Structure formats: structure tokens, C-alpha cells
Amino acid sequence: MDYKYIRSSVNNHCQEIAIDRPAVFNALNFEVLEELKAAFDQAAQAETVRCVVLTGGGGAFCSGQDLKAVGTDLDGIPFKEIIRKYYNPLIIQMRNLSKPIICKLNGAAVGAGCSLALATDVIIASKEAYLAEMFAHIGLVMDAGSNYFLPKRVGYPLAFELATTGRKVYAEEAERLGLVNKAIEHSALDETVAQYVEVYVNASGSAIGMIKEMLRKSNGMSLEEVLEMEAVYQEKAGSHQDFKEGVTSFLEKRKPRFYK
Known part of the structure; x- marks a missing residue:
């Protein structure tokens, strides 16, 4: 399948999926979400794929929902329909995938982008990367699974703080808190992720x-x-x-x- 907003390739039994809208820090529009779902469908169906890596193109992982994509009529945004149609099926699909998903956190993961990262199985983060639940800064609540994943990783008190302040949690702190599995130098990110991939493609x-x-x-x-x-x-x-x-x-x- 040809993609417009993501890149997907398979090498040595691993499928790497990269959101590819670097001009807007890989913000999510409806087409991106549909393409991500199609790529994860491909990973689920391909017997030769034993591991998935999710990352972002350019210097960011994902800056969350592209607010321009929902239109300028702020009173008429169909929040329930958008979440039920585009976000919920993708998150459920990722969690139901029988193959491990490694997040190669190469940069900022904000809002729904943070939710996407938390929905993966293993997060390997560049020390330059950060996660931020910025929803409350624009008067919204967390979605795309963050209300499920965040407290399970860090507990209620810290989850509440991160959700309500929206502060940036850089990779080294995120590792200490349990938000990510490993924080490493940016120059070593590809090599470290490749080591995890090697383990999973050769495992049962x-x-x-x-x-x-x-x-x-x-x-x-x-x-x-x-x-x-x-x-x-x-x-x-x-x-x-x-x-x-x-x-x-x-x-x-x-x-x-x-x-x-």
C-alpha cells in the first residue's frame, strides 16, 4: 500500500512505521490515523513480521492532534465521533497486536502523540525527547488511552500532576518515573532499538x-x-x-x- 503521511518498511522481520509530517512535527490528521491503522493491519497479517517499531520522521515523534484538521468551527467539533472513529480503533488494535511494538521516541511526544507512545510495549527514548500531556492547556482532557496507560505506569498522584500541569517530562526523568524503559544518547537511539529488535525477531x-x-x-x-x-x-x-x-x-x- 502507498502511504502519503507515514512511511512503512519491513527489514529482517521487523516493520518500522514512521509518522512523516515533519513540517508540523508529525501532527495527527485523520489521514495519518487511517494510514497508521492500515500499517498495523499489515503487521498483524504478515507472518514474516515479528516486531514493530513506531517512530516519527524528522526531529519529533508526534505533536498530537493537528488542530487545523478539525476545522475552525470550535462549537461544532464532533469530539465523540472523532475519538470513536479514528483514535479508539487504533489504540485497541495496537494493544491487541500479538507482536511487540517498540516506540523509538526520537523527539517530542505531546498530547495524543504521548498517548500513542504509551500504547506501545517498550519505549526507548532519546535523551532529547520528552512526553507531555498538554490537553488541559487548551481546555481538553486526555484521550487516546492516556487515562488508562498513564496511571498504570506512574500511579494516580503523578498521573494527576502530569495530566493537569502538562509539563514536559524529558527522557531521563521519564526513565526514573517508569514512563519509558530506557533513556539514551540520541546518537545511540537507532543502535539501541536495533538491539531490542534483534531480541524480539529471534524470540518465540x-x-x-x-x-x-x-x-x-x-x-x-x-x-x-x-x-x-x-x-x-x-x-x-x-x-x-x-x-x-x-x-x-x-x-x-x-x-x-x-x-x-
Whole structure:
């Protein structure tokens, strides 16, 4: 598929998706959101894709919703329709994807751009990058999943502070707070993300997919429910050929060659 506002390419079992509107710091219009959904559909359907990297073109990750795209009639913006049609399906699609999504946070992630970053599985951030929930600065509330992801990462008190002040949290502080997994020098960003990709493309795709699903489902479950889920999923994992290959490779003292 040809894209106008994003770039998507597959290399060594990894699909990299980059929002590509650098002139507006990769702001999101409806076409971008539709193209992102199409790209994640492609990742879900492609058996050869084992990992996804989400990033931004130029010096920013994503500056959030393009306010010009919603029109000048501020009294007539159909907020519910926009969120339900464009944002919610994309966020659900990302969380339901059985493959790991790495956010290569190369620059600012603001508003809905921050939500997109938080919806990924692993965030590797340049020390020059920051996250900011700027919604309240224009009289709006967080959307695109931030009310779900933010408190789970940092807890209510800090989530409330970040949501209401909209302050910029640069990568090194974000790492300390648990907002991102790793903060590194900008010059090392590509290399570090490539190291994570190498791990995931050579890991058991079936096991990682189930781990992602179980962690998502465990929210709101009781201990007893989680224990039962673990029993069911372990039975499923143990019947997959990746388990047999993992044990065989361990006994033969070699690296596993998991199903691709």
C-alpha cells in the first residue's frame, strides 16, 4: 500500500512505521490515523513480521492532534465521533497486536502523540525527547488511552500532576518515573532499538504474543483468576512447536531457531 503521511518498511522481520509530517512535527490528521491503522493491519497479517517499531520522521515523534484538521468551527467539533472513529480503533488494535511494538521516541511526544507512545510495549527514548500531556492547556482532557496507560505506569498522584500541569517530562526523568524503559544518547537511539529488535525477531513469537495478551487481560483480575489463566496459557504454550525447539536447543547447547 502507498502511504502519503507515514512511511512503512519491513527489514529482517521487523516493520518500522514512521509518522512523516515533519513540517508540523508529525501532527495527527485523520489521514495519518487511517494510514497508521492500515500499517498495523499489515503487521498483524504478515507472518514474516515479528516486531514493530513506531517512530516519527524528522526531529519529533508526534505533536498530537493537528488542530487545523478539525476545522475552525470550535462549537461544532464532533469530539465523540472523532475519538470513536479514528483514535479508539487504533489504540485497541495496537494493544491487541500479538507482536511487540517498540516506540523509538526520537523527539517530542505531546498530547495524543504521548498517548500513542504509551500504547506501545517498550519505549526507548532519546535523551532529547520528552512526553507531555498538554490537553488541559487548551481546555481538553486526555484521550487516546492516556487515562488508562498513564496511571498504570506512574500511579494516580503523578498521573494527576502530569495530566493537569502538562509539563514536559524529558527522557531521563521519564526513565526514573517508569514512563519509558530506557533513556539514551540520541546518537545511540537507532543502535539501541536495533538491539531490542534483534531480541524480539529471534524470540518465540508465540510466547511473546501470549505474554502480551496475558498482561493485558490480568488488569482487573483477581489472583485466583490470574493463576487459572496462567494454567490455561501454559498448556497452550507447551503444545506449540516453539517449546519443543526451546528445550531441544537448550539440551543441544545452541541458540533456538524459533518458528518464523
